[in-house]
Amino acid sequence: MFLAVRELWFARSRFGLMGGVVALIAVLMVLLSGLSSGLVEDGVSGLQRLPVHGLAFDEETEVGSAFSRSRVNEEQLQEWRDRPGVEEAAFFGNLLVNARSDKDVPIDLALFGVEEDSFLAPETAEGEGLGRRDGLVVSQSAIEDGVAIGDVLTVDRLGTELEIVGALEDKHTYGHVDVAYLPLETWQEIYAGITPEQEADPAVYTEATAVALRAEPDARIDHSTGDDEAGTMSLPLEETFAASPGYSAETSTLNLIKAFLYAISALVVGAFFTVWTIQRKHELAVLRAMGASTGYLVRDGLGQALVILAVFCGLGLGVGVGAGSLITGSGVPFLLEGTSVALAVVLLIVLGLLGAMAAIVRVSSIDPLAALGGQR
Amino acid sequence: MTITAASNAESTDENTEGLLFEGVTLRLGDGDATVTALDDVSISVRPGELVAVVGPSGAGKSSLLAVAGALTVPDSGVVRAGGRDITGLSRRARARFRRDHIGFVFQSGNLLGALTATDQLRMMTHLGRGGRGHDPQRLLEEVGMADKADRRPHQLSGGERQRVGIARALMGEPTVLLVDEPTAALDRARSHEIVRLLARETRRSDVATMMVTHDHDVLEYCDRTVQMTDGRLSE
Secondary structure: OHHHHHHHHHOHHHHHHHHHHHHHHHHHHHHHHHHHHHHHHHHHHHHHOOOOOEEEEEOOOOHHHHHHHOOEEHHHHHHHHHOOOEEEEEEEEEEEEEEEEOOOOEEEEEEEEEOOOOOOOOOEEEEOOOOOOOEEEEOHHHHHOOOOOOOEEEEOOOOOEEEEEEEEOOOOEEOOEEEEEEEHHHHHHHHOOOOOOOOOOHHHHHEEOEEEEEEOOOOOOOHHHHHHHHOEEEEEHHHHHHHOOOHHHHHHHHHHHHHHHHHHHHHHHHHHHHHHHHHOHHHHHHHHHOOOOHHHHHHHHHHHHHHHHHHHHHHHHHHHHHHHHHHOOOOOOOOOOHHHHHHHHHHHHHHHHHHHHHHHHHHHHOOHHHHOOOOO | OHHHHHHHHHHOOOOOOOEEEEEEEEEEOOHHHOEEEEEEEEEEEOOOOEEEEEOOOOOOHHHHHHHHOOOOOOOEEEEEEOOEEOOOOOHHHHHHHHHHHEEEEOOOOOOOOOOOHHHHHHHHHHHHHOOOOOOHHHHHHHOOOHHHOOOOHHHOOHHHHHHHHHHHHHHOOOOEEEEEOOOOOOOHHHHHHHHHHHHHHHHHHOOEEEEEEOOHHHHHHOOEEEEEEOOEEEO
């Protein structure tokens, strides 16, 4: 590193320019990973926080529209209850509605219908839990959106009145809409489109969107056999995220942008070190003539790349986190997760090193003979 | 073993410490375009001796340096430096040999742009010569560059760069000093200074120095001059 450090200082403006590009990419990377974590959080946090291992939809449904199209019945529920490895199974209802509070605040809600005594019943942080037939337990984010415990919400078109009796501790959202838990029967009535004046057919109370599954400790749910027996299409919880509105499109767009940034960063660093190595060809030949080994020259070059990448990625990380904390809470779905940000920055450094490596291995082909005779 | 020892004693011409070529032939290129760069060359340079090699361009002077410096392996013949046959060494072993036994002085110095004069010399210890070698400050003093030790090559004149180049070549206490056209970029007065310095350092360091040059003006400082024509040497 004797030479590497002195060269970094001597050619600091050139290294600084390249480092600036790397730093900007790192900033973008931090913001993008914050945005994608934020979007995931905003899109499926309600699903992520369900205490389940899988969901079984009707076998006729496709993954993309499972939550809106699927209907499961009690036979399917019972089949799953009896499966080995399944500790518990319960009806889970999912429905997006528009509502308006008695203070005239419009709010969109994802109604999660669960049985009050099932393992799906949420833990409330404020107010009461599920119990009252018209009682809603809403996501903390709904409180932030302008409704409060005690407010009465009217579901559009049906006119069903629901009162907010409790709030969850965290943000629970589904498809960028706040989640509200309510008793399964109430959910079933709303799902069937029963107005308060109508009398519900008993068949209404035999259906839900899906069967929520919880595996026994250390057991894995046998999805394919269970599906054959119950006539369902079951998915592990993480795979159901793709059924949430917009989830696949958002995450694949962001992942594409991230992949491009990784490639750009590796290429920028690779291109810089290619030019840098070619510029120094004569000097490298002199060093080889003086007896420097290929290993010494490669180590020196990679050391330079590592210093540049670490310093400027660190700089970008700092700026990105700073900018991210300004964005957080401004309404944009943005969440800085330590692990995903760290992973992004480490990957930037590793790919940058690979790019530099591809350029630096050229030194092994430099002939020390070039040091003799006239130069440049 | 005894046979090797006997043939050694016979052929080394009592020169076991310096640089020795015996019947060295080097062909360059391939097929029809083959050029015999060195044609059965034998020469001996003893420690403390400065030998000049003169000759027209393309006569094989650079090839002579390349073979002496273990940069190129000859097709036949034996090259000994410091008593060791260097023709059979691997690439890696040749690099190590250069590091430990050869000092190069290049045209116009060929210093590293990023390093100060002192660091050019300290660089040599970082190449792996370990604790061996001179004190950079003292060496710079010897070549008259002590007051410019902190300058980088672009802040030095051609002659000054060459002085630093000479000091750098001597850093690792080489057995053999190989000098490539040291005066190519210098005016007359500087050329004389530089070659005089080379002659002085050759004696002081007791190193076997071979200098390739075009410059017939500076031959007075050399112990011996050999002429090279079409790959052949003549005294």
